[in-house]
Amino acid sequence: MVIGEGKPIKDILFMIENYSKIILAGCRGCVTVCSAGGEKEVGILASALRLARQNEGKEIEIKEVSLERQCDPEYLEEIRSFVDEYEAILSIACGAGVQFLAETYKKTPIYPGINTNFIGVTQEQGVWTERCQSCGNCKLHLTGGICPITRCAKSLLNGPCGGSSDGKCEVNPETDCGWQMIYDRLKELGKLDQMEVIIPINDWTTSRDGGPRKIVREDLKL
Amino acid sequence: MRLSYPTNIKIIKLPCTGKIDVLYLLKAFENGADGVYVAGCMEGDCHYLTGNLRARKRVEYAKKILDEVGIGGERLAMYNMSAAQGPRFVEVANEMTERIKELGPSPIKRKSTVKGSK
Structure with a gap:
C-alpha cells in the first residue's frame, strides 16, 4: 500500500x-x-x-x-x-x-x-517499511523475491557492494544489506547459482525517467 | 473510607483505559476541560494485560499534539492506581487539581472570555 x-x-x-x-x-x-x-x-x-x-x-x-x-x-x-x-x-x-x-x-x-x-508493508503494528519503488520493470523473479532496487540503498542490480558489512548497509548501519538478504534467501531456496547470473543494465524508461507514466487497457475502457 | 476529593473533577468511566482514544482526550479539551488525567490500573495488573500500557502511549501522543496546538501537554497526565487505593485516588485528584490551578484555565477558554468581554 x-x-x-x-x-x-x-x-x-x-x-x-x-x-x-x-x-x-x-x-x-x-x-x-x-x-x-x-x-x-x-x-x-x-x-x-x-x-x-x-x-x-x-x-x-x-x-x-x-x-x-x-x-x-x-x-x-x-x-x-x-x-x-x-x-x-x-x-x-x-x-x-x-x-x-x-x-x-x-x-x-x-x-x-x-x-x-x-509503497510498503506493515512490518508490525505501528511500523511500516518500504518494499517497492514502482520502477515498472519487476525483477523479483531473479532475486529471490527481494527487490534490489528498493532494498539496496544504491539500487545495485549485481550486488553486494564493498559497503556490505555483517549483513548491514554502509549507508545506514541499521538497514539490512539488500544483497545480503537476496543471497541468504537464494541460499535457503537452493538457488545460489542465480547469484552468478549478471543482471543487465537497467531499463529505466519504465521508471520515472520518461515523466509521469500511464497505463491504458483498451479492453476495460468504456 | 468516605474520603473527599475536589469537586472540579468529573469522572468519565471506561471499561478499561485501553479504551482511551487520542480523540477522546482532545475532545475533552475542546469541550472546555482545563486538564485531563487518565487513571489506569497498576502496570502489570491490567485485566486485559496491556490496556493501561496502551493508554499511556496514547496519552503521550495526545500530549505532543496538545503541545503543538498551544494548549500544553502538561495539562494531560496518566496515573496508575489500583481500585483498592482510595487514598491514592484522592492524592492524585488533589495533585492534578493543584497543577491545573497553577497553570490557570485552558488557553482557549481565556481567549473566549476575552472575546466575550469585548
Missing part, C-alpha cells in the same frame, strides 16, 4: 491560516490502513486544528469527511453537493488523492495534510 505520515500541525496551520471554513477529507484506502489519513485521523486532526485556532482566537469550521478512495473519480463526487460552501479542502489522502481532488474541484484550493512516503 501507499504509506504516508501526517505533516507537522504547525505546517498545516500555516497552509490554512487564511481560511475559516474548510473540508478535511480523509481517504478510506491505503492511508487508513497506515493510520495516516483515515476517518480516525480526520477526527484527531480536525480536533487539533480547532483547538489551535481557538487558541489563536481565530475559530475555524471544519467539515469532516472520509471518501471511499480519493484516487477514483466516482468517490470524489461524494463531496460535490457541498464543496462550494467551503473555502478550501485539506486532504489527508496520498499525493495521488490530493492531486485528483485538485483536478476535480478546480475552483477550490487543495492542501495536503500528510506526506506520502513510499
Whole structure:
C-alpha cells in the first residue's frame, strides 16, 4: 500500500491560516490502513486544528469527511453537493488523492495534510517499511523475491557492494544489506547459482525517467 | 473510607483505559476541560494485560499534539492506581487539581472570555 505520515500541525496551520471554513477529507484506502489519513485521523486532526485556532482566537469550521478512495473519480463526487460552501479542502489522502481532488474541484484550493512516503508493508503494528519503488520493470523473479532496487540503498542490480558489512548497509548501519538478504534467501531456496547470473543494465524508461507514466487497457475502457 | 476529593473533577468511566482514544482526550479539551488525567490500573495488573500500557502511549501522543496546538501537554497526565487505593485516588485528584490551578484555565477558554468581554 501507499504509506504516508501526517505533516507537522504547525505546517498545516500555516497552509490554512487564511481560511475559516474548510473540508478535511480523509481517504478510506491505503492511508487508513497506515493510520495516516483515515476517518480516525480526520477526527484527531480536525480536533487539533480547532483547538489551535481557538487558541489563536481565530475559530475555524471544519467539515469532516472520509471518501471511499480519493484516487477514483466516482468517490470524489461524494463531496460535490457541498464543496462550494467551503473555502478550501485539506486532504489527508496520498499525493495521488490530493492531486485528483485538485483536478476535480478546480475552483477550490487543495492542501495536503500528510506526506506520502513510499509503497510498503506493515512490518508490525505501528511500523511500516518500504518494499517497492514502482520502477515498472519487476525483477523479483531473479532475486529471490527481494527487490534490489528498493532494498539496496544504491539500487545495485549485481550486488553486494564493498559497503556490505555483517549483513548491514554502509549507508545506514541499521538497514539490512539488500544483497545480503537476496543471497541468504537464494541460499535457503537452493538457488545460489542465480547469484552468478549478471543482471543487465537497467531499463529505466519504465521508471520515472520518461515523466509521469500511464497505463491504458483498451479492453476495460468504456 | 468516605474520603473527599475536589469537586472540579468529573469522572468519565471506561471499561478499561485501553479504551482511551487520542480523540477522546482532545475532545475533552475542546469541550472546555482545563486538564485531563487518565487513571489506569497498576502496570502489570491490567485485566486485559496491556490496556493501561496502551493508554499511556496514547496519552503521550495526545500530549505532543496538545503541545503543538498551544494548549500544553502538561495539562494531560496518566496515573496508575489500583481500585483498592482510595487514598491514592484522592492524592492524585488533589495533585492534578493543584497543577491545573497553577497553570490557570485552558488557553482557549481565556481567549473566549476575552472575546466575550469585548
